[in-house]
Amino acid sequence: MLKVLEHPLITHKLTQMRKVETKTKDFRENLDEIGGLMAYEITRNLPVKEVTIETPIQEMKTYELEKDIILVPILRAGLGMVDGISNLIPTVKVAHVGLYRDEETLQPHVYFEKYPPNIDDAVVMIVDPMLATGGSASAAIDMVKKQGAKDIRLVCLVGAPEGVKVIEELHPDVDIYLAALDEKLNEKGYIVPGLGDAGDRIFGTK
Numbered sequence: 001m002l003k004v005l006e007h008p009l010i011t012h013k014l015t016q017m018r019k020v021e022t023k024t025k026d027f028r029e030n031l032d033e034i035g036g037l038m039a040y041e042i043t044r045n046l047p048v049k050e051v052t053i054e055t056p057i058q059e060m061k062t063y064e065l066e067k068d069i070i071l072v073p074i075l076r077a078g079l080g081m082v083d084g085i086s087n088l089i090p091t092v093k094v095a096h097v098g099l100y101r102d103e104e105t106l107q108p109h110v111y112f113e114k115y116p117p118n119i120d121d122a123v124v125m126i127v128d129p130m131l132a133t134g135g136s137a138s139a140a141i142d143m144v145k146k147q148g149a150k151d152i153r154l155v156c157l158v159g160a161p162e163g164v165k166v167i168e169e170l171h172p173d174v175d176i177y178l179a180a181l182d183e184k185l186n187e188k189g190y191i192v193p194g195l196g197d198a199g200d201r202i203f204g205t206k
């Protein structure tokens with residue numbers, strides 16, 4: 001399932017991020033805020049369990065979240081979405097998957113991975129601002145599946161149709177959430193019109 005989260009606030013903030021003149025501070029702040037807004041929508045269908053509690057007045061049956069939620073930012077750029085989402089869900093645990101995309105071959109390379117123990121029974125949200133060829137996201141999904149993850153959601157800001165197709169073909173069980181679905185990839189594998197290199201814009205490395 002692909003869901004593009006169309007909301008005026010998300011679109012407005014993404015527009016600020018896309019502008020070439022937007023500097024690191026504003027880029028980061030908008031990314032953080034969009035992360036929070038997306039989290040509200042993405043958590044709409046989280047599994048809940050029935051519980052019986054006592055209010056000060058009487059006993060009642062109600063619901064609580066059933067599973068732990070594990071955020072998996074794809075380093076580096078995915079880190080820019082962690083604070084916004086964890087502000088809304090303070091109990092999240094955070095795994096880390098370090099991947100970089102080779103500039104020539106566009107193939108992803110793993111350089112780090114670290115997971116909390118109960119990933120097999122948790123709702124796993126992989127976060128990365130950019131879904132371009134889909135190579136990095138697909139590798140991250142393979143990695144968390146190897147750890148036993150079953151309920152996996154992929155949360156990106158901007159996606160290219162090419163990347164969406166790859167995830168839908170290789171991982172039909174993974175729901176994809178985007179803030180925008182752009183036109184295409186250019187010859188260097190960048191999303192068009194996109195927002196440039198997310199990692200460099202977040203961390204000021206160019």
Ligand SMILES: O=P(O)(O)OC[C@H]1O[C@H](OP(=O)(O)OP(=O)(O)O)[C@H](O)[C@@H]1O
Nearest residue numbers: 075076077100101132133134135136199
């Ligand atoms: O869909 P793909 O074609 O794999 O491209 C998308 C990946 O590229 C970027 O990361 P990058 O490799 O630039 O690393 P960085 O976050 O450290 O800058 C981006 O944050 C994704 O992880």
Ligand SMILES: O=c1cc[nH]c(=O)[nH]1
Nearest residue numbers: 132190191196197198
């Ligand atoms: O457009 C793109 C594609 C991959 N990675 C980015 O940061 N931006």
Ligand SMILES: [Mg+2]
Nearest residue numbers: 197198199200
């Ligand atoms: Mg980068």
